[in-house]
Amino acid sequence: MKTVIFGGTFNPPHFGHLKLMEAVKSAIEPEKIIILPAFAPRNRREELASVDDRLEMCRLLAEGVSGAEVSDFEAKSGKISYTADTLEYFREACPDDRLYFAMGSDLFPNFPNWFKARRIVELAALVCVARSAEDINACKAAEKTVKSWGGSCTFLKCEPFVCSSTDIRGRIKRGEPTDGLLPENIAEYIKRRRLYRG
Numbered sequence: 583m584k585t586v587i588f589g590g591t592f593n594p595p596h597f598g599h600l601k602l603m604e605a606v607k608s609a610i611e612p613e614k615i616i617i618l619p620a621f622a623p624r625n626r627r628e629e630l631a632s633v634d635d636r637l638e639m640c641r642l643l644a645e646g647v648s649g650a651e652v653s654d655f656e657a658k659s660g661k662i663s664y665t666a667d668t669l670e671y672f673r674e675a676c677p678d679d680r681l682y683f684a685m686g687s688d689l690f691p692n693f694p695n696w697f698k699a700r701r702i703v704e705l706a707a708l709v710c711v712a713r714s715a716e717d718i719n720a721c722k723a724a725e726k727t728v729k730s731w732g733g734s735c736t737f738l739k740c741e742p743f744v745c746s747s748t749d750i751r752g753r754i755k756r757g758e759p760t761d762g763l764l765p766e767n768i769a770e771y772i773k774r775r776r777l778y779r780g
């Protein structure tokens with residue numbers, strides 16, 4: 583079975599995350615996508631959402647993607663997790679699965695410097711989705727490094743969808759519309775829970 587692990591802070595989840603999952607689904611055809619919100623210490627000055635609110639918003643995001651589910655493995659661990667350690671956990675939990683680790687192209691150029699990056703590519707094949715056209719050039723050196731380690735990384739061809747959680751939080755704080763950036767159920771949840779208002 584092909585299982586994709588998709589980590590992030592998801593503060594909040596948005597259409598960029600959905601587009602990434604859709605691109606990964608059509609290219610890899612996985613049976614399962616595990617959305618994995620990270621533990622993130624709450625910074626009150628920045629008015630970030632709590633772990634429980636992020637988990638709930640990720641569940642709402644998963645409703646829009648068949649085969650997607652949410653894991654609270656990192657979010658409930660109470661500490662910052664290393665991807666390598668998280669993948670060791672999923673390797674043991676799903677020993678027969680082929681694991682993929684999905685990320686946006688903003689993260690990939692620095693991937694070789696991640697803690698135990700070589701181990702990560704032994705545990706999972708990497709899948710990368712473009713966030714901007716420029717990012718893709720910046721990914722070349724990292725791709726070469728990963729391949730020299732015997733790892734697999736696939737760049738998915740899809741139109742970048744420019745959108746970030748930071749931008750959405752800023753818009754909400756300033757009282758600006760977020761139309762077209764967030765799934766409706768998540769926009770409603772944010773409104774109901776009065777998140778990101780500052």
Ligand code: ATP
Nearest residue numbers: 589590591592598602685686713743745746747748
């Ligand atoms: P922030 O603005 O708070 O840094 P973010 O929008 O980058 O947040 P994350 O939760 O940090 O969102 O991202 C989780 C994963 O989703 C990362 O791999 C990131 O590269 C990817 N991602 C986020 N937004 C997009 C997008 N618009 N297109 C493709 N991938 C995305």
